[in-house]
Amino acid sequence: MDENGSASALTSARILHSAFAASPLIYLIVLRVSFSASGELFSIGDAVLFSLVVVLGVLGAALMLAGLYLPPILARVSVKQSQKPENAIVLVFLIRAACYELPAIFGLIVGLVGSRWELAFPFIAISLVALLLSFPRTRHIEGFREEAGS
Secondary structure, eight states: OOHHHHHHHHHHHHHHHHHHHHHHHHHHHHHHHHHHHHOOOOOOOHHHHHHHHHHHHHHHHHHHHHHHHHHHHHHHHHHHHOSSHHHHHHHHHHHHHHHHHHHHHHHHHHHHHHTOGGGGHHHHHHHHHHHHHTOOOHHHHHHHHHHHTO
């Protein structure tokens, strides 16, 4: 993989990652505005809401772990087998960002169903922290280059 390919892959990964990182903030704003404008959207029991929070919390934690462990495995396989390693690198960053953004989507669901925007905050905060910590850097690209053996 040449330097231009690496720079292009890093730029593409950063743009896509930034879009994923902006979406949890948008979810929080949508929740805040929708409840300040219309009040309660749904009415469900506390037991059902608690169950929903627990199930989506566990699922969100599993996806965060998948985002942590799955991309390096994909990198080893896809970068070695790909005709264009740059595309494989962008795909790996994209999968990681998607895994880290899903808890924010779960937060949006919990906030809407629970009719309280505050319920979404922990999901969104965890998602944002993970997305900010995993922002694509040059050292990541260099690690993929070493994996590819180029």
